[in-house]
Amino acid sequence: MLFSSVEFLYYFLPITLILYFAVPFRFKNLVLLVSSLFFYFYGEPVYMLLMLGTSLYAYIFGLLIRRFRRHKILSKLLLVLSVAGELAALGVFKYSNFFIENINALIGGNLKLLELTLPIGISFYTFQTLSYTVDVYRGEAKVQKSFIKLATYVTLFPQLIAGPIVRYTTVEEELTKRTHSFENFSYGATRFIIGLSKKILIANVLGELVSDFKASDDQSVLYFWLYAISYSLHIYFDFSGYSDMAIGLGRIFGFNFLENFNYPFISKTATEFWRRWHMSLGSWFRDYVYIPLGGNRTSKSRHIFNILVVWALTGIWHGADWNFILWGLMFAVILALEKFIYGKKLDKIPVLSHIYMFIIIVISFVIFDATSVYDKDGILLASSFDVIAQRLGGMFGAGDIPLVSNEALYYLKSYGFVIILAIFGSTPLVKNAVEKMKAHNIGAKAVNILTPVCVAVLLLVVTAYLADGSFNPFLYFRF
Amino acid sequence: MTNRLKDIVTSIVFIAIIGVMFILCLAMPKKSMSESERRPLAAFPDMTWERIKSAAVMSDFSKYASDQIPLRDEFRGIKGIVNNYVLLRSDNNGFYKHGGFIAKSSGTVNEKNVGHVTSVLNAVYNKVLKDGAHNITVAVIPDKNHYLYKGSGHMGYDFEKFEELYTNKLVFNDKANKVDVEALLESGDYYFTDTHWRQEKILDVAKALVESFGKEYLQSGYDTVNLGGFKGVYAGQSALPCKEEELYYLTNDTLENCKVQIVGDKNEKQIYFLDEFDGLDPYNVFLGGPQGIIIIENPANTSGEELFVFRDSFGSSLSPLLVESYSKVTVLDLRNITTSFLTQGLVDFKEGSDVLFILSALALNEDNSFDSSIVTAK
Numbered sequence: 135m136l137f138s139s140v141e142f143l144y145y146f147l148p149i150t151l152i153l154y155f156a157v158p159f160r161f162k163n164l165v166l167l168v169s170s171l172f173f174y175f176y177g178e179p180v181y182m183l184l185m186l187g188t189s190l191y192a193y194i195f196g197l198l199i200r201r202f203r204r205h206k207i208l209s210k211l212l213l214v215l216s217v218a219g220e221l222a223a224l225g226v227f228k229y230s231n232f233f234i235e236n237i238n239a240l241i242g243g244n245l246k247l248l249e250l251t252l253p254i255g256i257s258f259y260t261f262q263t264l265s266y267t268v269d270v271y272r273g274e275a276k277v278q279k280s281f282i283k284l285a286t287y288v289t290l291f292p293q294l295i296a297g298p299i300v301r302y303t304t305v306e307e308e309l310t311k312r313t314h315s316f317e318n319f320s321y322g323a324t325r326f327i328i329g330l331s332k333k334i335l336i337a338n339v340l341g342e343l344v345s346d347f348k349a350s351d352d353q354s355v356l357y358f359w360l361y362a363i364s365y366s367l368h369i370y371f372d373f374s375g376y377s378d379m380a381i382g383l384g385r386i387f388g389f390n391f392l393e394n395f396n397y398p399f400i401s402k403t404a405t406e407f408w409r410r411w412h413m414s415l416g417s418w419f420r421d422y423v424y425i426p427l428g429g430n431r432t433s434k435s436r437h438i439f440n441i442l443v444v445w446a447l448t449g450i451w452h453g454a455d456w457n458f459i460l461w462g463l464m465f466a467v468i469l470a471l472e473k474f475i476y477g478k479k480l481d482k483i484p485v486l487s488h489i490y491m492f493i494i495i496v497i498s499f500v501i502f503d504a505t506s507v508y509d510k511d512g513i514l515l516a517s518s519f520d521v522i523a524q525r526l527g528g529m530f531g532a533g534d535i536p537l538v539s540n541e542a543l544y545y546l547k548s549y550g551f552v553i554i555l556a557i558f559g560s561t562p563l564v565k566n567a568v569e570k571m572k573a574h575n576i577g578a579k580a581v582n583i584l585t586p587v588c589v590a591v592l593l594l595v596v597t598a599y600l601a602d603g604s605f606n607p608f609l610y611f612r613f
Numbered sequence: 614m615t616n617r618l619k620d621i622v623t624s625i626v627f628i629a630i631i632g633v634m635f636i637l638c639l640a641m642p643k644k645s646m647s648e649s650e651r652r653p654l655a656a657f658p659d660m661t662w663e664r665i666k667s668a669a670v671m672s673d674f675s676k677y678a679s680d681q682i683p684l685r686d687e688f689r690g691i692k693g694i695v696n697n698y699v700l701l702r703s704d705n706n707g708f709y710k711h712g713g714f715i716a717k718s719s720g721t722v723n724e725k726n727v728g729h730v731t732s733v734l735n736a737v738y739n740k741v742l743k744d745g746a747h748n749i750t751v752a753v754i755p756d757k758n759h760y761l762y763k764g765s766g767h768m769g770y771d772f773e774k775f776e777e778l779y780t781n782k783l784v785f786n787d788k789a790n791k792v793d794v795e796a797l798l799e800s801g802d803y804y805f806t807d808t809h810w811r812q813e814k815i816l817d818v819a820k821a822l823v824e825s826f827g828k829e830y831l832q833s834g835y836d837t838v839n840l841g842g843f844k845g846v847y848a849g850q851s852a853l854p855c856k857e858e859e860l861y862y863l864t865n866d867t868l869e870n871c872k873v874q875i876v877g878d879k880n881e882k883q884i885y886f887l888d889e890f891d892g893l894d895p896y897n898v899f900l901g902g903p904q905g906i907i908i909i910e911n912p913a914n915t916s917g918e919e920l921f922v923f924r925d926s927f928g929s930s931l932s933p934l935l936v937e938s939y940s941k942v943t944v945l946d947l948r949n950i951t952t953s954f955l956t957q958g959l960v961d962f963k964e965g966s967d968v969l970f971i972l973s974a975l976a977l978n979e980d981n982s983f984d985s986s987i988v989t990a991k
Contacts, residue, residue, distance in 0.1 A: 135671075140638075140678040148635035151628070176671045320620035323627035339700065350721070541720055544768050548703035555700070582619035586626045593630050595695055600679065601688035602706070602852060 173291040181253035192263035200277035232454035255295035266302040292383035298394035298414035312388030322385030329378025337372035357542035358528035402487035457518035637683035649849025654680040693852035708851030711765035715847040720768030731782035754973040760800035807845020812930040819934035835863035843895040876906035899929035905949040919966040925976040
């Protein structure tokens with residue numbers, strides 16, 4: 135089920151809110167668990183059992199790790215088993231066919247692909263269960279003896295299918311005791327509507343341009359750049375919009391999730407970008423891969439190796455295709471270069487550094503979007519490398535394509551205002567303006583009056599778009 | 614307003630909207646058809662365990678929830694306004710408004726579909742027309758967008774190249790007469806809110822088509838009857854604000870005395886299906902809308918001359934204007950005919966009769982409902 139759907143907004147959510155706020159506190163987690171399971175079942179009836187099984191697996195191993203915490207070897211073995219088991223499910227469902235395809239390509243083999251579909255959200259909830267068992271092992275989290283509470287944490291529908299990746303320690307206390315107030319509800323509702331508006335009014339609209347570009351035979355440098363910039367904005371508003379919705383819904387139910395985006399497009403370096411983009415994933419890899427490998431407290435060559443490993447894994451986490459690995463490794467190289475060669479200089483040249491980041495962001499997302507193309511029978515039509523070459527080549531005029539075309543000019547005119555709005559919205563200008571208004575008495579009153587008005591107007595406008603539209607899946611569902 | 618009051622009001626507003634919509638979703642009666650979109654709306658899904666396990670129920674429920682959202686047309690109208698006037702988009706779902714006309718922007722020629730349609734037409738020719746010494750005319754009706762896109766800054770394709778692409782694929786191209794319908798039309802010859810042309814504006818097209826067969830165009834003068842205000846199919850599909858316009862039809866004693874038979878229907882009809890004006894698609898006044906084979910006999914013309922018209926919906930309003938020049942006009946829509954009409958001889962293609970292939974660029978480019986089994990029928 136998608137947040138941006140009629141069935142979620144006007145069937146699932148009202149029923150869940152009624153049940154949740156009607157029951158005493160001791161039943162609220164159960165309501166959340168049941169509604170979250172239904173939420174997942176709606177999209178993945180069979181794989182709901184896999185998710186429950188993963189939660190049970192983490193629960194059992196959490197108890198065992200805690201039980202045998204004084205036996206260093208045994209507890210480590212239990213940790214290894216729990217991590218291996220949790221990653222095994224992810225590996226089989228997400229990466230097995232990628233490996234089979236590549237083995238076949240390498241040795242000219244004919245191994246049969248597994249007939250598996252990717253369970254929605256498996257990358258997210260697997261990382262959450264991993265964080266739980268590792269944190270219990272490290273003593274950073276208390277073991278959760280209630281399966282209902284742990285399963286509620288793993289399956290919690292606000293962040294289940296597209297993040298943010300919520301650490302168990304973030305919500306540990308709130309699973310047992312959390313506050314419900316008008317302040318939380320209002321903040322949550324407002325945040326949710328902002329996210330929904332970002333998704334429907336900006337991301338989905340730009341997504342139409344991206345789809346039109348891919349379906350078109352028209353080729354011009356302008357069209358390729360229009361696509362690249364639109365896709366970058368589309369994925370930001372799609373993903374950050376979904377994170378806003380998740381954080382907002384979490385707050386309605388009394389949970390305080392951490393922020394996942396902090397205006398990444400204003401970054402001056404790639405290092406800064408990854409402190410602002412998908413922060414929950416970055417911090418997860420930092421705490422569970424990078425630091426255990428030694429981080430930066432090691433030799434230069436080992437440090438570079440650690441960066442390469444983390445970013446290769448970050449790439450492949452996003453998808454089982456070579457473009458994702460290339461995307462991750464691209465950032466590894468850039469981050470290493472910034473760290474060891476020119477990073478500090480970039481801070482001193484703001485205009486050039488923004489241009490530098492604009493090019494990196496746009497090119498990286500073109501690579502990110504360049505998955506292999508198959509026909510309806512599953513025959514490969516173009517590898518991700520072919521697609522990357524074609525699109526990056528097109529951006530720089532390869533193949534003597536014209537600079538502009540009628541179709542590109544039409545779409546520039548049609549989407550131009552939305553793109554400008556999106557660029558504007560990807561900066562903290564609006565937030566800063568609101569903060570400045572709140573600093574004054576009259577401004578604060580104006581903000582307070584406008585907030586419910588904007589919530590109402592945006593909700594009705596978004597509903598209008600949903601009434602007109604059809605199925606429109608969130609990008610990160612492949613994860 | 615204090616922060617506390619703001620929090621309360623915001624919470625109440627959010628709950629109120631979600632709550633009211635929830636109640637309306639449950640309580641409001643469900644519709645089976647969308648009048649504005651001319652299509653059936655999804656019904657509540659069938660619940661079986663197999664369908665639940667395969668998530669088919671959930672997929673169908675999503676369509677149901679979206680189709681049956683209360684005030685659906687009103688919300689779509691809001692979306693059209695926000696899309697065009699707030700987000701400054703050039704079109705809404707591909708539709709745009711220019712000079713009062715609603716048209717659909719289309720810059721892409723679908724060669725595959727054109728090829729599919731021509732394979733069906735070629736099969737018809739080879740099976741029933743090739744040996745009949747028929748006089749054939751081919752014509753293509755441009756889409757309304759063709760006359761609007763340049764002035765409005767939208768997308769369109771080169772109609773001349775499109776027409777050439779189409780006619781070159783016809784095996785009977787060399788034998789056929791061509792009528793340049795494009796030169797005879799302008800944007801004002803189309804309805805503001807519908808895809809079709811206005812019958813009262815296409816007399817010169819009818820004349821050119823009949824004259825292409827080497828015949829004199831006969832028409833004894835028409836009375837123009839105003840059926841009243843209506844909104845065409847584009848009004849609903851585009852969800853853009855628009856006014857009603859008038860629908861006229863042309864009639865005279867000759868047409869009113871014609872015998873009209875829909876093959877498969879025992880009842881004799883009139884040439885204009887006036888009851889359809891109050892139905893889902895008022896344009897169905899012309900020959901009753903999507904019908905397979907219609908035979909129009911004109912007792913006022915005793916020449917014995919026959920015309921066969923292979924057409925789409927544009928042919929519905931054109932065909933009555935051709936009738937006076939013939940004793941019998943048979944109107945065929947290959948999208949609504951099964952192969953049996955060829956194999957069982959339901960239609961007698963009299964030797965030497967005139968055959969008109971007149972299709973719209975829209976149908977050629979986008980309509981994939983032409984039955985391809987005709988191609989392999991024996």
